[in-house]
Amino acid sequence: MSVSFNTRNAPAARGQCQTIDFAGKIALIEGYWQPRVVAEMNDYQFKVARLEGEFVWHEHADTDETFIVLDGELHIHFRGGASGDGSIVLRAGQMAVVPKGVQHKPHAHGEVKLLLIEPRGVVNTGDGATSERTVANDQWI
Ligand code: NI
Helix, strand or coil: CCCCCCHHHCCCCCCCCCCCCHHHHHCCCCCCCCCEEEEEECCEEEEEEEEEEECCCECCCCCCEEEEEEEEEEEEEEECCCCCCEEEEEECCEEEEECCCCEEEEEEEEEEEEEEEEECCCCCCCCCCCCCCCCCCCCEC
16 A cells, blocks of 8 residues: 655655755755755754854744754854843854744854754744845755
């Protein structure tokens, strides 16, 4: 008996039951600050991106956001959170979770290769008005 999946929910289409190589995926990305989905787990997406320079201040009202640095040095600045303004530094092999509702601004010192984990549908520049840095979400690579 065969089970049919629609394309969107097929395990292969969601990056499941296969080896996913972060470096190989990231090498396919042209340009910076262009998150690309490589897999889904339930309603969460794993996105890779190349970063360089400063991003824009933004926040996500409805979800936390996880940053895992694969290569390079990423600074994340915070303002308005319960623990006050500040910043952290993430290097290869390090991660941080940005709580929902906290304004943040990633700043890559040199090139950073990043893995993001967040629910499907999150816009990279957060809530509110779009900017020249806003890209369509749910773009797979
Ligand atoms: Ni964000």
